Amino acid sequence: MNILMVCLGNICRSPLAHGVLQHMANQRGLNWTIESAGIGGWHVGNPPDHRAIMVAKQHGIDIRQQRAQQFRDDHFDAFDHIFAMDRANLRNLMARGKTAGQRARIQLFLEDSEVPDPYYDNHLFEPVYQLVQQRCNELIEILS
Ligand code: 4NP
Numbered sequence: 001m002n003i004l005m006v007c008l009g010n011i012c013r014s015p016l017a018h019g020v021l022q023h024m025a026n027q028r029g030l031n032w033t034i035e036s037a038g039i040g041g042w043h044v045g046n047p048p049d050h051r052a053i054m055v056a057k058q059h060g061i062d063i064r065q066q067r068a069q070q071f072r073d074d075h076f077d078a079f080d081h082i083f084a085m086d087r088a089n090l091r092n093l094m095a096r097g098k099t100a101g102q103r104a105r106i107q108l109f110l111e112d113s114e115v116p117d118p119y120y121d122n123h124l125f126e127p128v129y130q131l132v133q134q135r136c137n138e139l140i141e142i143l144s
Contacts, residue, residue, distance in 0.1 A: 001032045001143065004075055005109065006093065007085040010038030010068040013115050014085060015048040016129060019056055019063035021136045030144055035079075039092050041070035051118070055125040059133070076102045081143070083109035086117065110135055 003021065005014035014036035025032035038044075046068050047053070056063045073096060075082065082104045084090035093106050109115060115131055118124030 001030070001081075002079045003032060003034050003143075004079040004082045004104070005034065005036040005085070006039065006071055006082060006089050007036070007115070008039050008089060008117065009043050009119065010036055010040075010070070011043045011046060011049040012052045012118050012125075013128060013132070014038065015063050015066050015068075016052055016056060016132045017083065017085070017109060017115075017136065018066065019061050020129075020132050021139060023061050024136055024140050025144075028140065028144065030140075035069075036066070037069050037071040037075060039071055039089055043068040044070055049119070051122060051125045055129045059129060073099055076104050076106075079104045082106045085109050086114035 005017040007014035018034050018036035022032070022034040025034065048063050048066055053064055076099045080103065082093065084093055084106065087108065090106070090108055110131065115128055116124055118128045
């Protein structure tokens with residue numbers, strides 16, 4: 001199972017979802033590969049935002065080794081599931097149109113709500129972490 005988490009910058013929300021779900025899958029012995037990508041390319045090659053690294057570390061998860069990448073059309077065929085952190089991300093993915101032989105099922109990470117963007121609000125990192133952790137627990141149950 002390959003899963004791609006997508007947000008805008010690939011330095012805050014999707015790296016957290018990537019790190020948390022990979023950690024949970026590994027703990028359960030599931031052979032899942034999780035990656036993450038950003039709609040925008042501003043941070044390509046960079047590690048996650050230091051606030052995302054810190055909140056993950058406070059919960060025992062190390063995401064320092066991640067490097068941001070920009071979403072590419074070939075990702076549509078490389079993953080079983082693509083999860084968008086907010087509706088703008090989802091719209092952007094859908095607007096690219098389905099590619100031939102598209103493999104991925106594309107959906108909102110939270111079924112009918114959004115993960116708020118914490119980039120401009122330091123206080124959102126912990127609540128975002130909690131949302132991500134709760135949903136990753138559900139995804140492990142639903143998809144395993
Ligand atoms: P993310 O947060 O989408 O959760 O990684 C953002 C990070 C950077 C920017 C926007 C959102 N930015 O505009 O650079």
